[in-house]
Amino acid sequence: MRAIGIILAGGNNNRMRELSNKRAIAAMPIAGSYRAIDFALSNMANSHINKVAVLTQYNARSLNEHLSSSKWWDFGRKQGGLFVFTPTITKENSLWYQGTADAIYQNLDFLRNSHEPYVVIASGDGVYKLDYNKVLEYHIAKRADITVVCTTCNDQSEIERFGVLRMNEDCRIEEFEEKPMVSPYNTVSTGIYIIRRRQLIELIEKAGQEGRNDFVRDILIRYKNLKRIYGYKIDTFWSNISTADSYYKTNMAFLDPEIRNYFFKQAPFIKTRIDDLPPAKYNPGAVVKNSLVSSGCIINGEVRNSVLFKDVYVGNNCVIKNSVILNSVYLGDNTHIENCIVESRDTIKANSYYCGEDGVKIVVENNDRFAV
Amino acid sequence: MIKKEMIAMLLAGGQGSRLGVLTERVAKPAVAFGGKYRIIDFPLSNCINSGIDTVGVLTQYQPLRLNTHIGIGIPWDLDRNEGGVTVLPPYEKSENSEWYTGTANAIYQNMEYMQEYHPDYVLILSGDHIYKMDYEVMLDFHKANKADVTIACMPVPIEEASRFGVMVADETGRITEFQEKPEHPKSNLASMGIYIFNWEVMKEALIALKDQNGCDFGKHILPYCREKGQRLFAYEYNGYWKDVGTLGSYWEANMELIDIIPEFNLYEEFWRIYTKGDIIPPQYISDEAVINRCLIGEGAEIYGEVHNSVIGPNVIIGHGAVVHDSIIMRNTVIGDNTIVDKAIIAEDVTVGKGDVIGFGEEVPNEVKPAVYSFGLAVIGEHSVIPDNVKIGRNTAISGVTSSGDYPDGVLGGGKVIDKKDGDVA
Numbered sequence A: 001m002r003a004i005g006i007i008l009a010g011g012n013n014n015r016m017r018e019l020s021n022k023r024a025i026a027a028m029p030i031a032g033s034y035r036a037i038d039f040a041l042s043n044m045a046n047s048h049i050n051k052v053a054v055l056t057q058y059n060a061r062s063l064n065e066h067l068s069s070s071k072w073w074d075f076g077r078k079q080g081g082l083f084v085f086t087p088t089i090t091k092e093n094s095l096w097y098q099g100t101a102d103a104i105y106q107n108l109d110f111l112r113n114s115h116e117p118y119v120v121i122a123s124g125d126g127v128y129k130l131d132y133n134k135v136l137e138y139h140i141a142k143r144a145d146i147t148v149v150c151t152t153c154n155d156q157s158e159i160e161r162f163g164v165l166r167m168n169e170d171c172r173i174e175e176f177e178e179k180p181m182v183s184p185y186n187t188v189s190t191g192i193y194i195i196r197r198r199q200l201i202e203l204i205e206k207a208g209q210e211g212r213n214d215f216v217r218d219i220l221i222r223y224k225n226l227k228r229i230y231g232y233k234i235d236t237f238w239s240n241i242s243t244a245d246s247y248y249k250t251n252m253a254f255l256d257p258e259i260r261n262y263f264f265k266q267a268p269f270i271k272t273r274i275d276d277l278p279p280a281k282y283n284p285g286a287v288v289k290n291s292l293v294s295s296g297c298i299i300n301g302e303v304r305n306s307v308l309f310k311d312v313y314v315g316n317n318c319v320i321k322n323s324v325i326l327n328s329v330y331l332g333d334n335t336h337i338e339n340c341i342v343e344s345r346d347t348i349k350a351n352s353y354y355c356g357e358d359g360v361k362i363v364v365e366n367n368d369r370f371a372v
Numbered sequence B: 001m002i003k004k005e006m007i008a009m010l011l012a013g014g015q016g017s018r019l020g021v022l023t024e025r026v027a028k029p030a031v032a033f034g035g036k037y038r039i040i041d042f043p044l045s046n047c048i049n050s051g052i053d054t055v056g057v058l059t060q061y062q063p064l065r066l067n068t069h070i071g072i073g074i075p076w077d078l079d080r081n082e083g084g085v086t087v088l089p090p091y092e093k094s095e096n097s098e099w100y101t102g103t104a105n106a107i108y109q110n111m112e113y114m115q116e117y118h119p120d121y122v123l124i125l126s127g128d129h130i131y132k133m134d135y136e137v138m139l140d141f142h143k144a145n146k147a148d149v150t151i152a153c154m155p156v157p158i159e160e161a162s163r164f165g166v167m168v169a170d171e172t173g174r175i176t177e178f179q180e181k182p183e184h185p186k187s188n189l190a191s192m193g194i195y196i197f198n199w200e201v202m203k204e205a206l207i208a209l210k211d212q213n214g215c216d217f218g219k220h221i222l223p224y225c226r227e228k229g230q231r232l233f234a235y236e237y238n239g240y241w242k243d244v245g246t247l248g249s250y251w252e253a254n255m256e257l258i259d260i261i262p263e264f265n266l267y268e269e270f271w272r273i274y275t276k277g278d279i280i281p282p283q284y285i286s287d288e289a290v291i292n293r294c295l296i297g298e299g300a301e302i303y304g305e306v307h308n309s310v311i312g313p314n315v316i317i318g319h320g321a322v323v324h325d326s327i328i329m330r331n332t333v334i335g336d337n338t339i340v341d342k343a344i345i346a347e348d349v350t351v352g353k354g355d356v357i358g359f360g361e362e363v364p365n366e367v368k369p370a371v372y373s374f375g376l377a378v379i380g381e382h383s384v385i386p387d388n389v390k391i392g393r394n395t396a397i398s399g400v401t402s403s404g405d406y407p408d409g410v411l412g413g414g415k416v417i418d419k420k421d422g423d424v425a
Helices: A014-021 A036-046 A061-066 A100-105 A108-112 A132-141 A197-209 A215-223 A244-253 A257-264 B017-023 B041-049 B064-070 B103-108 B111-115 B135-144 B158-163 B199-208 B217-227 B247-256
Strands: A003-008 A051-055 A081-085 A118-123 A126-128 A146-152 A163-167 A173-178 A187-196 A229-233 A238-240 A280-282 A287-289 A291-293 A302-304 A319-321 A336-338 A340-342 A353-355 A361-363 B006-011 B054-058 B084-088 B121-126 B129-131 B149-155 B165-169 B175-180 B189-198 B232-236 B241-243 B283-285 B290-296 B305-311 B322-324 B339-341 B343-345 B356-359 B377-379 B390-392 B395-398 B416-418
Touching: A003 A036, A003 A100, A003 A132, A014 A244, A014 A361, A036 A051, A036 A118, A036 A126, A100 A108, A100 A197, A100 A215, A108 A197, A118 A132, A118 A197, A126 A187, A132 A146, A132 A187, A132 A229, A146 A215, A163 A229, A173 A215, A173 A229, A187 A197, A187 A215, A187 A238, A197 A215, A238 A244, A244 A340, A287 A291, A291 A302, A336 A340, A340 A353, A353 A361, B006 B041, B006 B103, B006 B135, B017 B247, B017 B377, B017 B395, B041 B121, B041 B129, B064 B084, B103 B111, B103 B121, B103 B199, B103 B217, B111 B199, B121 B135, B121 B199, B129 B189, B135 B149, B135 B189, B135 B232, B149 B165, B149 B217, B158 B189, B165 B232, B175 B217, B175 B232, B189 B199, B189 B217, B199 B217, B217 B232, B241 B247, B247 B305, B247 B343, B339 B343, B343 B356, B356 B377, B390 B395
Parallel strands: A003 A051, A003 A118, A051 A081, A146 A229, A287 A302, A302 A319, A319 A336, A336 A353, A340 A361, B006 B054, B006 B121, B054 B084, B149 B232, B290 B305, B305 B322, B322 B339, B339 B356, B343 B377, B356 B390, B377 B395, B395 B416
Antiparallel strands: A118 A187, A126 A238, A146 A187, A163 A173, A163 A187, A280 B290, A291 B283, B121 B189, B129 B241, B149 B189, B165 B175, B165 B189
């Protein structure tokens, strides 16, 4: 392969509300069996990129546990492999990563010591499948300095979360605005970039010396008239999960047969850490309709239009509707959960009632396990 | 020098012919069990959970599936720098190359493998039982009794004891007599086919009996050891242990997993069973689906009704299909409006639409009445069943069938269709 990978997985967003108390966004569980970073990692592996660095910072315990072995994504290799870089104190630097560009700046040696000509930069909070080789070919054909993968966002209320851009007929980016409140354009950056390695080193070094820390603001936007920055538009499924609402919607999207088949039944597949849980068990009283159920679940109650992650226990006479129940949740008998996200490893007392009235509600009880 | 206190030798070469078409193309230890496992996962998981990290797996009959399943042992943490899992097929020698002719002969042919680890003890296991057992506790028993050989035994009802090898032991547990499938058993302790040998004792016995035709542990090695006056002990085991050697017991053991709190519980955190987890996505249960008392594996899609069944990974149950009391293994597709009642359908089978599998009275099977009984309809892997056919009970189907194979669209009870020489789907 002609590229190495960098996955930016350090982020946190207060719009994740209580969900980000526990973990970095890249470690958020997705679609029953996966975590957000699996998508970027699997895309790298499936694109035959065999050397990948994951840059983490915010609450990385959960993420580190997930990445404790690289074999699940086939990165357990002598050539290349998976590198996890958390901020460290060095002779030159005693600060945390001050931004995306600074995170790369503090790990420039990784780039310097590689020999592959290109770098794929991706964020750890996107849910998508993409062959980065296709983007790379495009990048080379356009003789671009930087290629930004972008997609169409039709929801104006979402625009303010993204970098919005406009391209000319040749697809060269002419305008780029970071997280505008309103924008006349609907093409947004997915946070996936391809750039020549030496070019990246040069730009990052310069930004670092000038104390500029953000890749989008201080490199993409600042250089857009000087460097050839191109957009590569995708029309396949792509979703960013960094708010509680979009996280909920992304999980629910997997109930759509088209999206489900695209990810679950069509190669290339998304890989993840294997948990060795037994098959899901349906006891008498279980009524399950239009739902995703993961391994290790035991169901005694009613589940409709919901996503159950791994190892969830649903008690007798429970009613779960339009909800996302994260890993290892124990739901006591007669519990009613509607329009909710239930935080992982929680134990919900019997006879509880939770309903998200306007918008999705996040349920965190913090009870001791099985002390019901 | 590499030194391991105890290594395990797992006998996985048998065909298991009493499982009929299920083992036509794979060895019995590789047959699927309990929704996502294969039978060999149980002894392999027991090994690693007991702290045994060196396991030789002896293969012979149809080993491809077994080899790809075991690989380098990653799922069981048996990928080790020293030891780990090693697949041991029969091999050609400079003179008198031979297949494994018996259980002990197979072990004898792999003397060099064992020698490499300088073990004090060797644990002999077979790859066709469903159980959880701490072999370390058995080893403690072995050491405490200063035994030369310890045989794990299970108390069975005395009227059933005549199906097993029976151990007669004194009050200290020392074995005084064996009876192989006796008409009048003197004891109810049945051998489970699990032995711990002192390495030197086993080595000596294997060499002494190396010319014995079809050399077998139960028939030759154990009697030889006893006659030499060595200390043989019976280790009584009272947990769940199931021999899944027949279609009936295989079906029963699967069905027992569905109980609300099954005797053999896969959901305990302690003593987990590991398997190759190659299918990851969650299962999808549609709006029309009805599911009652089932185990369902990863990636399955259920659009119809399923009752009292064990459904493997990636299985698709079509719209309007109704499945009762059945085992359906991975990647199999059940067409729309098909009714399945008490059947075992192996991996990668395509069942058409509007079929009825399992109907009518039980009639003894015409070809192998002892194998295909229990009222089960059994379909071998990679088979194809056309649309709109009816299949009776005590039947077996293997291979790609077309409607021409079913006179008037019916395969009567007790009939067999075997197209194993044809192409596989």
